[in-house]
Amino acid sequence: MTDMTHTTEQVQAYMARVPESLVRYLEDEVLPQYDHFDPAHRRDHARSVMQRSMAMGAHYADTDAGMLLTAAACHDLGLCEGRACHHLVSERIVRADQRLRQWFDGAQIEVIAEAAEDHRASADRAPRTIYGMIVAEADRLIDPLVSMRRAVQYGLANYPELTREQHYQRMVAHLHEKYAEGGYLHLWLPESPNAAPLAELRRMMADEPLMRQTFDLLWQQEMP
Structure with missing residues (x-):
């Protein structure tokens, strides 16, 4: 590389x-x-x-x-x-x-x-x-916290009718659809600086308590 x-x-x-x-x-x-x-x-x-x-x-x-x-x-x-x-x-x-x-x-x-x-x-x-x-x-910009924050922000801006739990589930579903193994995101450059952050995000996604804890923090910060 x-x-x-x-x-x-x-x-x-x-x-x-x-x-x-x-x-x-x-x-x-x-x-x-x-x-x-x-x-x-x-x-x-x-x-x-x-x-x-x-x-x-x-x-x-x-x-x-x-x-x-x-x-x-x-x-x-x-x-x-x-x-x-x-x-x-x-x-x-x-x-x-x-x-x-x-x-x-x-x-x-x-x-x-x-x-x-x-x-x-x-x-x-x-x-x-x-x-x-x-x-x-x-x-x-595969920074784990930034990627999760953007997912929460997008949900709040476009799906205001959802409950807090539904926002969490939407965030998780989006992250898996996009960033998980087999997700639609591809790294097009072999020397991409995104490779290491993507691996870290995937580790976080496999840790459900950590995902909940991080979402709760972002929710408090992003709620209007």
Whole structure:
């Protein structure tokens, strides 16, 4: 397995390849669109995916940092039309954004759009390019506590009629469907930094008392 750990200086040097005008556009025009989404997909989530994409992108010296940052920034924009097909809507939004043509040609925009579509964890095929693979891995953010918190947040935002016990059962069912052995989540890069956290989450999922205890803590913190 190849080590994807990089120094701050290496990541900063990779990020420095992105035109400042593009960074400003993503910050001022793209990221504010996340403010209207559910709590698990607000601006802080988009920033996290962007930062993690840059950290992983530094491992692949021949990638275009601007294309990768843009794909990461735009990956969840399709949530404006709901979650079910948001990856397809994100792809459409990228293609329709004429402002991006200040920095990219048509072929590059096509790659960015494909990466935005291919990020979805439930996709039944591998992303078509390294850009999609990186954004998909960056979007995973398989931190056991964060993954559980996002499941609780999504349940509260979309199923307010459920009881506390039903929210717990929904969270557990979601985690098993997505993260368990045979679940729909795939790690597309062999050197993915998500491999160790995924193993830890699976250990937690096998410990029902620990799952209950963690849910109770998250419930207290997330209840409006």
